[in-house]
Amino acid sequence: MSARRHPGLSVAPGDAHTESEAEPVIFGFWVFLMSDVVLFALLFATYAAMRAQGIAGGPTPRAITDLAGAAIETALLLTSSFTFGMASLALKYRDDTRRLARWLAITGLLGIAFLGMEARDFATLIGHGAVPQRSGFLSAHFTLLGTHGLHVAAGLVWMAVMFARIAIAGVDDRVRLAIMRLALFWHMLDIVWVGIFTFVFLYGATG
Amino acid sequence: MIPEDDARRRELRAYAIGFAMAAALTGVAFAIVAGRMMGTGATLLSLGGLALVQVAVHFRYFLHIDLEKSHRDDLQLVLFTALIVAVMVGGSLWILWDQHARMM
C-alpha cells in the first residue's frame, strides 16, 4: 500500500517510518514547484504581452524562430524525461545502483545537449544583432528561455551532487528522497518546456 | 517477488504510454505548423489545445497525479495552482491588452 503513495517515486517500499518522514518532504517539494510554476506563468504573461506590443521595430517572433532547432531541443528534453522515469524505476524496484547511475547519466547527457543547443540558439541570435537590449520582446524572450535554462542547469548540478553522494555513501534513504525530488523537478521543467515550445516557437513560426 | 515485478511492469508501461502520447502530441503540433495545415487562428487555437492536453499527459504519466484518493493533496494543489495561474495570466493579458488598445 505504502509503495503506491507516490508511484514510481516511492522510498523503500513497505517501510512505514521512512514513508512518514518522506511524505512531508515530497509534499513540500510539490508546493515549491507550484510556486515556481507561478513564476514561470508570470514570465509567460510578460512574454505574451511583449511579443505583440514590445517589438519596437526590431526582429519579430517569426524572424527569430528556428523551428528545426526547437524540434531537436524538444526531442532532447522529452526523451530525458522518459529516461529519468527509467532511473526512478531502477531506484524503486531494482536495488541496482549501476542501473540507476546509467539512466541518470543518460538523462544528464541529454540535459547537457539541450543546454548546448540553447546556447547555440542564443549565440546565433546575438550574432544577428537580436540582443535582449534591442527590444522589450527580445528581453522577454531571453529571460523566459534563460530562466528555464538556468533551472535545467541547476538540475544538472543537482544530478552531479547525487552522483557524488552515491559514490560516497551509496543509495541510502536520503539519496532516494533527493532523487525523487529531482525527478519531480525534472518532469516539471519538461512541462514548462511544453509551454515554451508551443507559445514561443510554434506560435512564433505561425505569426 | 512476483507482485513487485508486476507493479514494475505496470509502471514501466505507464512511462512508455506517457512518452508515446507526449511524443505524438508534440509531433502533431510541429506538423501543423511546419505543414501549414490550417489558417492562423485555427493553428493557434489547436496548438494551445494540444499543449494543454500534453501538460495533462505529463502530469498524469510522469508526475503521477491522478484521481486516486492517496494523491488528493497533490491533485488539489495542482488544481489550485492552475486556478491561480489562470487568474494571474488571464487578468494580466486582459489588463495589458486593454491598456495597449487604448494607446493606439
Added chain:
Amino acid sequence: MSDAALYGLVGNLRLSDFPPKHDLIANCAAWVVIFGVVATLSAITVMGWWRALWTQWLTALDHKKIGIMYIVVAFVMQVRAIVEAALMRAQQAAAVNAPGVVSPAHFAELFTTHGTIMIFFMAMPFLTGVINYVMPLQIGARDVAFPWLNAIGLWLTTAGAMLVMASLVIGQFSGGGWSGYPPFTQTGFSPGEGVDYWIWSVGLASLGSTLSGINIAVTIYKKRAPGMDLFCMPLFCWTALCTSILMIFAMPALTVATSLLALDRYAGFHFFTNDLGGNVMNYANLFWLFGHPEVYILILPAFGVYSEVFANFSGKRLYGYNSLVYATMAIAVLSFTVWLHHFFTMGQSADVNAAFGIATMLIAIPTGVKVYDWLLTLLFGRIRFSTAMLFGIAFMVSFVIGGMTGVMLANPPIDFAVHNSLFLVAHFHNMLIPGLLFGMIAAYQMWFPKAFGFRLCERWGKVAFWCWGIGFYLAFMPLYWLGLSGAMRRSAQFFEPQFLPWLIVALMGAVLMVCGTGALGVQLIVSIRSREARRVAIGDPWDGHGLEWATPSPPPEYNFAVIPNVSGRDAFTMMKRAGTAYALPACEDIIVPRSSALPMLIGAAAGVAAFGLVWHIWWQAVAGVVTVWALVIARSFDADTQRTIPAAEVERDTTAWLAGVAAATPAPRSREMTPANAGLAEHQA
C-alpha cells in the same frame, strides 16, 4: 590605482559614500546605527554572551527560538521605521510654505524606507515569528516540517533587514517608494545605488517569505497531532495556513517584478523602460499581483490572533468557527482577483475597472462576517480587559472605519478623485495599524508568558495601548480630511496654509505612537526586572483553549513529552474538562533536529552577495552566491542532522513540571494579573 582596477575591486563604492552625510538628520541616523552596532557587540563581549548566543540562538533550529528571533528583528526594525514616520510628519508640519527640516531627496528616502521596512522587515517578520512560535504548539507538533529551511528563511530576511540598515551608513536608499515604480526607478532617473538596495533587500525578504510559506503550509498539512482534523485547529492556524498559501503563490510575482527591474537596471533590458518596447504598466501589474495578496498575508494572521484573544479573554468558545474559516478562505482566494484597484487610474477601460472594483467590494462581505462573529463571541462573555483585549477592541472599531473607506476607494470614480492623496495613506494605515500591528502586539501580550515563563506588566501595557490607540486616531483621521482637501501623498512641502492645523494634529499623533513604542520597551524592561513576581511556569495563565497552553512555560525544546491525542476543537479545554490535562504520560526517546550554523552562514553569504550587487562589486557577488550554494550542497552531505533526547530526561522534566502543578493553587480569573497566578488557571466550566 587606475579607475578600472578600483572598479574591479570595490565597484562603485567610494569613501564619499560613508558618513558624514549631506544633512544633519541623516548624519545622526548613520551614527546611531554605527553606535548601536558597536554598543551591542561590546555589550555581548563584556557580558561574555557570545558562546551562549551562538549555541543557543544563532544556530538554533527550534521553531520557538526562530519565532522569537523573527520578532526581535521586527521590533528593532519597527523602532527605525516609526521614528522615520514621526520625522515625515514633522517635515510636513514644518514645511507649509517653508523648506522644513529635511531635503526633498531625503524625504523621498524616508517614505521609501518607512514603507519597505514596515511591510517587509516589521510586519512580515512579526507575523512569521508569531506563526512560527504558536502554530506548531497549537497543532500538537514537535517542530515545523522543515526546521533547517525555517532557519534559512529567518536568516535571509535578517540579511535583507541588515542591507536596509547598511544603507543608512553606506550610500543612500531608494527614493522610489516601497512599490518602486519605474520609470523613476530606472537608471535614467535613479542612477545610484539606492534602488539596488531596495531591489536586493526586498528580494532577500521575498525569498525568505516564500520558504517560510512552504514550511508553514506543509507543517499544517502534515504535522498535526493525531485526531487534529483541519476543522479542529484553532482559528489562528487556519489564518496561518491561508497566509502561507498566499505567500507561496504571491511572492513569485514580487520576485519577477524586482528581477525584471534588476535586468533593466543592470543589463539594459527593456521590460519597464519608456522606449524600445518597454511597458511600465506591466510593472504595476506584476507588483500588485503580489501586492494585494500581500495585504491579506499581513492581515489574516492578525484576524487569527484576535479570534484567540476574544475567545480567551471573554471566557467563551469562539462564535461561528465554521463561518470564520470559510470567510478566511474566501478572503484568501478573492485577494488574488483585485490587484487592479491599486492602479485604477492607469488608463484601462471602464469595464476593466468595474470588474475589479466589484471584486474588491466583494471582500467586504467575508470580512463583515468575521466582525459579526467576533462581536457575538464577546456578547454575554465575561470580558477581562487585558492589554491584548484592549488592542482587540480598538481594532474592531477602527478596522470597520478603515474598511468603509476601503469600500469607498473600491469605486473607480471615487478612487479617481482621491488617488495618490493622503486619503489613501489614511486608508491603508487605518487597515494596517489596527489590522496588523495591534494584532501582533496583542499576540505578543498574550503569548509572551508562554515563551518566557512570566507575564508582561499590565500597567505599562495599558500605557502603550492608550498611546497607540489615541495616537493612531490623531495621526490618521486628519489625513482623511487632508486627502479630501487635495493634499497629495509623498509631498515634501505644502503651499496651502489651511493644511497646517491638521498636519500639526497628525504630528501629535505620530509622537504619541512613538511614545507607544517606547512604552512597549519600558514594559519589557519593567517586566524582566520584576519577573520573579510574574512567574507563570506551569504554563496556562489565561485559562487557554489551545494545546499551546498544555505545555510548561517556556515549553521544552520538544514541546510535548508525548504528542497529545486530540478529539475535538479547543483541545486543551477538553482535556481540562476531562481531567486529563496534567497526567504523567509514558515518555519515550524524542528526536529533535541538531542545531546547525549553515542557515546563518547562508544568510550571511546571501547578504554579502546582495551588497556586492548593490555596489557592482562583481567578485563579491559571485563569491557570495557560490558560497550560498556550496553551503546548501554541504548540507546534503551531512548525515548527522538529528539528536535524541533520552526518555529519562523527558520524564524527569515532565515529573518536575507536574510536581509544580500539584503544588500550585489554581488562580481565579479575577486575579490572573496578580502574583497569585502561577500559570495554573482555575478552569471555568
